[in-house]
Amino acid sequence: xxxxxxxxxxxxxxxxxxxxxxxxxxxxxxxxxxxxxxxxxxxxxxxxxxxxxxxxxxxxxxxxxxxxxxxxxxxxxxxxxxxxxxxxxxxxxxxxxxxxxxxxxxxxxxxxxxxxxxxxxxxxxxxxxxxxxxxxxxxxxxxxxxxxxxxxxxxxxxxxxxxxxxxxxxxxxxxxxxxxxxxxxxxxxxxxxxxxxxxxxxxxxxxxxxxxxxxxxxxxxxxxxxxxxxxxxxxxxxxxxxxxxxxxxxxxxxxxxxxxxxxxxxxxxxxxxxxxxxxxxxxxxxxxxxxxxxxxxxxxxxxxxxxxxxxxxxxxxxxxxxxxxxxxxxxxxxxxxxxxxxxxxxxxxxxxxxxxxxxxxxxxxxxxxxxxxxxxxxxxxxxxxxxxxxxxxxxxxxxxxxxxxxxxxxxxxxxxxxxxxxxxxxxxxxxxxxxxxxxxxxxxxxxxxxxxxxxxxxxxxxxxx
Numbered sequence: 001x002x003x004x005x006x007x008x009x010x011x012x013x014x015x016x017x018x019x020x021x022x023x024x025x026x027x028x029x030x031x032x033x034x035x036x037x038x039x040x041x042x043x044x045x046x047x048x049x050x051x052x053x054x055x056x057x058x059x060x061x062x063x064x065x066x067x068x069x070x071x072x073x074x075x076x077x078x079x080x081x082x083x084x085x086x087x088x089x090x091x092x093x094x095x096x097x098x099x100x101x102x103x104x105x106x107x108x109x110x111x112x113x114x115x116x117x118x119x120x121x122x123x124x125x126x127x128x129x130x131x132x133x134x135x136x137x138x139x140x141x142x143x144x145x146x147x148x149x150x151x152x153x154x155x156x157x158x159x160x161x162x163x164x165x166x167x168x169x170x171x172x173x174x175x176x177x178x179x180x181x182x183x184x185x186x187x188x189x190x191x192x193x194x195x196x197x198x199x200x201x202x203x204x205x206x207x208x209x210x211x212x213x214x215x216x217x218x219x220x221x222x223x224x225x226x227x228x229x230x231x232x233x234x235x236x237x238x239x240x241x242x243x244x245x246x247x248x249x250x251x252x253x254x255x256x257x258x259x260x261x262x263x264x265x266x267x268x269x270x271x272x273x274x275x276x277x278x279x280x281x282x283x284x285x286x287x288x289x290x291x292x293x294x295x296x297x298x299x300x301x302x303x304x305x306x307x308x309x310x311x312x313x314x315x316x317x318x319x320x321x322x323x324x325x326x327x328x329x330x331x332x333x334x335x336x337x338x339x340x341x342x343x344x345x346x347x348x349x350x351x352x353x354x355x356x357x358x359x360x361x362x363x364x365x366x367x368x369x370x371x372x373x374x375x376x377x378x379x380x381x382x383x384x385x386x387x388x389x390x391x392x393x394x395x396x397x398x399x400x401x402x403x404x405x406x407x408x409x410x411x412x413x414x415x416x417x418x419x420x421x422x423x424x425x426x427x428x429x430x431x432x433x434x435x436x437x438x439x440x441x442x443x444x445x446x447x448x449x450x451x452x453x454x455x456x457x458x459x460x461x462x463x464x465x
Contacts, residue, residue, distance in 0.1 A: 001173060001183075002464050003210075005457040006048050007031055008433045012214060013065040015433065017185065018049055022175055024150035025049070027057045028185055032068030032099070032125075044069050044125050048460055051076040056149035057137075059084040060187030061166035062091035062251065068099055070134045071126040079137065083149055085157055086140040087165025087292045091251060093135045094284045098250075100128035102347075143167065161190025161200035162408050163252040164289055168201060181465070186211035188433070189410040189418055193223050195256045196289075196311065198297045200410070202421035208465055209426060211419060212409070213434030216442030219411040226405030230257075231264050233366055233401045238273055238335040242362030245398075247350045247377055249343035250282035252408050253369060255289050257339055259300070259311055266308045276329060278320040278349050279341035286312050286319065330356040343369055344377040351376070355389045363398040368406045416445055423450040428465065430455045 007016030007029070014033030019026040033043040051073060059067055059082055070082065070092070084092065103124035111121040141147050146156045152174045157167035169185040184206035192199050203209055237244050248254045254277060264270040277283060290312050293304065300311050320326050326349050329338060340350040354376070357363045371377035379387050381402050386393050410418065419429055429452050431439045439456045446454055457463070 001175060001181075002462055003430075004049070004460070004462045005430070005432065006460055007033060008065070008212075009457045009459040009461065010436065010439075011459070012433055012435065014043065014069070015066045016069075017210065021150065021173060022152040024055045024152070025053055026150050026153060027054055027073075028169060029059060029066045029187075030057060030069045030073050031066040032064050034065065041122075041125060044072055047073070047076060051078050054078055054080065056080055057082040058149055058155055058169055059088060059092065060160065060169055060185070061163055062088045062095050063163065063188065064095060064099055066187070067092045067096065071096060071100060071130040074133045074137065075126060075130055081139045081149065082134065082137045083139045083141055083147065083155065085143060085165040085167055087288065087295060088167070089138040089140045089165075090288045090291070091163075091165060091285060092138065094281065094288070095251060096131035096134055097128050098281045100124075100126055100131035104128060146172075158201040159198050160187050161192075161194065161197050162188040163190075164197065164255070164292060164295055166190065168203070170204075170206075181207045183208045183210070183465075184422070186418065188212055188214075188408075189414065190408055191220065191223065191410055191414055194297075194408065195223070195227075195259045196296055196300050198295065200414075200418070202418055204422065206422040206426060208428050208430070209419060209422065210430045210432060211415070213415060213431040213438050213442045214409050215407070215411045216415055216431070216434050216438035217412060217440075218438075219413045220407060221405035223405055226403055227260055229403050230260060230366070230368075230406070231269055233364055233403070234261070234264070234270055234273075234337065237362070237364040237399070238271060240362050241335055242360065242364060242398075243335060243357055244337040244364050244366060245350075245353050245357050246337065246339045246366045246368060247343055247345040247354075248282075248339050248341065248368060250279045250341045251285040253343060253406070254279065254282040254339055254341075255286055255312060256406070256408070257368065258286065258317065261337060262311065262314045262317070263303070265314065265316065266303075272316050274334075274336045275317045276320055276336060276338045277317070277340075278326050278329065278338055278353070280321065282339070282341055283319040283321060326352070329353070344371050344375040345380065346375050346377070351389055355392075355394065357398060358387070358389075358394050359397045361397045361399070365396075365398050365400045367400065367402040370407065412442060412445065415442055416449065419446055420449060423452060426450070426452040428453050428455065430457055430463070432457065 015031035
């Protein structure tokens with residue numbers, strides 16, 4: 001078997017593993033690579049293998065860095081099955097359409113600037129119509145249900161605990177004349193005790209492990225500590241009559257925040273303040289979350305059984321659809337919580353809420369996730385006193401609170417536990433989805449705990465096992 005590390009190798013985005021087994025070709029993930037515009041366009045539009053010879057695709061979860069280049073794969077001629085869990089299939093459909101819409105809007109803005117310079121227009125990476133072509137190819141397979149995407153390879157989805165429907169991919173591979181071997185691909189690994197979701201299933205009897213190392217250099221705080229810190233931020237903002245404004249990713253983080261606020265209000269840790277989710281994609285994603293209560297953890301199901309409130313719907317919670325409803329929030333002065341996309345405050349309705357509330361010292365802007373350099377979210381997290389929104393400068397008078405411990409990615413401690421679960425028989429660990437510093441730190445820790453060879457594959461490199 002040959003494994004080609006065509007994406008997320010020595011970087012975080014663009015997940016893509018190309019496997020050759022028994023004369024068949026299998027793709028694990030088809031994520032969108034994110035970088036400088038020219039490189040992004042070339043990497044995502046160009047595949048390093050013959051798409052017409054690809055036999056099957058297996059997808060671990062719906063986040064765009066894992067699923068976001070499927071429209072280009074289909075546009076390049078792929079028309080086979082894309083196997084994934086039912087929840088991932090539902091989420092991927094709406095997220096890819098949203099991504100296509102964003103690509104179109106982004107190019108419209110860029111082409112206006114290019115036209116003023118006399119430069120020719122550019123095309124979007126793909127369109128919303130391109131994204132719609134993926135849905136007919138999605139094949140839903142439940143957790144713990146073995147299936148054969150190609151002869152000689154039996155795949156089983158195991159709970160990854162990262163977002164709804166996320167899976168580790170267990171591949172039992174039988175090649176002619178060789179002993180059966182187990183390859184385990186982690187996808188994105190979740191954390192223990194996260195709201196809503198079940199805990200990740202650890203690798204079992206794996207011979208080879210391909211795993212993410214995004215936070216390989218950083219352990220996370222206990223989620224309960226983050227919950228209490230978040231509660232205290234909301235409480236003091238409400239007491240001074242302010243609004244809580246939260247930039248949050250539409251899928252995963254928004255639903256976890258809603259569930260936490262639901263708990264706080266239900267258990268009377270907070271007064272019954274209005275909570276608004278203002279993101280069309282988040283509204284769609286939250287509806288999908290409610291369709292899959294079987295994927296919730298025991299704590300969430302107990303919460304529901306006790307008839308306090310459904311996990312993602314409670315009195316005082318409003319999902320905002322129209323632009324008019326969104327604008328109306330800015331005319332209201334009473335305490336409230338507004339959760340809106342994008343998570344790094346670089347686009348979407350969150351920018352309007354920040355623009356209208358950033359100058360009031362009663363309000364709080366809550367940063368709940370990692371912020372990329374040069375984004376508005378990063379500038380706020382670094383406590384810059386003046387920021388630009390829509391090209392206009394604003395003084396930051398609102399409180400800015402950053403809450404660690406809310407990440408849905410495993411920290412270094414959980415990554416070590418994950419890698420050590422099959423240490424007795426592991427023949428190799430391949431670290432992907434991580435920058436060099438994260439990989440180096442995790443590698444050093446692993447070498448203190450086990451003797452397994454550890455690799456940090458170069459982009460587009462190949463190994464044979």
